[in-house]
Amino acid sequence: MLLPAFLTLLLVALQPALLLYTRAVMESAACETARVAAQWEGGEEGADACRAFAERRLAAVPDLGVFHAGGPLSWDIEINRGSGEVSVRIAGAVEPLPVLGAFAAPFGERDAQGNIRLEVEAAYACRPTWVEGGYDDWVAMWG
Numbered sequence: 001m002l003l004p005a006f007l008t009l010l011l012v013a014l015q016p017a018l019l020l021y022t023r024a025v026m027e028s029a030a031c032e033t034a035r036v037a038a039q040w041e042g043g044e045e046g047a048d049a050c051r052a053f054a055e056r057r058l059a060a061v062p063d064l065g066v067f068h069a070g071g072p073l074s075w076d077i078e079i080n081r082g083s084g085e086v087s088v089r090i091a092g093a094v095e096p097l098p099v100l101g102a103f104a105a106p107f108g109e110r111d112a113q114g115n116i117r118l119e120v121e122a123a124y125a126c127r128p129t130w131v132e133g134g135y136d137d138w139v140a141m142w143g
Contacts, residue, residue: 015097018066023118026090029057030122034088037079038126051077054090065095069115087123094118 033054040046054077061068068074069092076091093115111117133141 015066018097019094019116019118022061022067022092022094023120025058025060026092026118026120027122029054030088030090030120032057033077033079033090034086034122034124037081037086037088038124047079047081050079050088054079054088058090058092061092066097067094069093069095069113081126084126085123086126087121089119089121091117091119 033050036053037046037050040050055072055075058068058075059072063072074092076089078089080087080089093111093113095115109117
C-alpha cells in the first residue's frame with residue numbers, strides 16, 4: 001500500500017521539478033547574459049554575440065518537450081541596453097505532462113498549444129552608482 005502512494009507522490013512532484021529546473025537554467029542564463037551585455041561595447045553584432053552566449057547557456061536544458069518545447073532555437077531572447085542599464089528577458093514554453101500538467105498551472109500561463117509559458121528577466125547597471133567621475137577623471141587622478 002505504501003509503494004503505490006509513494007509512486008503517486010513522486011509523479012505529482014515530477015512536473016514542478018521539471019519546470020523548476022528549466023526556470024533555474026533560464027534565470028542563470030539571463031543573469032550571466034546581462035553581465036556580459038553590460039560590458040559589451042559593440043553595436044548589433046554585440047547583441048548577436050550576447051544572444052549566442054545565452055543560447056549556449058540554455059543548451060543545459062534537455063531538448064525534450066517536458067523541459068522545453070520547440071527545440072534549441074525557439075527561445076525568445078530579448079536584450080535591451082538603455083542608459084546605464086541592461087536587461088535580458090528569456091521566454092520559452094514547456095509541454096505539461098499528461099494528467100499531471102494540471103498541477104503546473106501556478107508556474108506560468110498557457111499558450112495556444114496548451115504549453116506552459118515560462119519567462120524570466122534580469123537587469124544590471126552598466127556602471128555602479130558609487131563610481132564617481134568619468135574615464136578622463138580616473139586617468140587624471142592616477143596618471
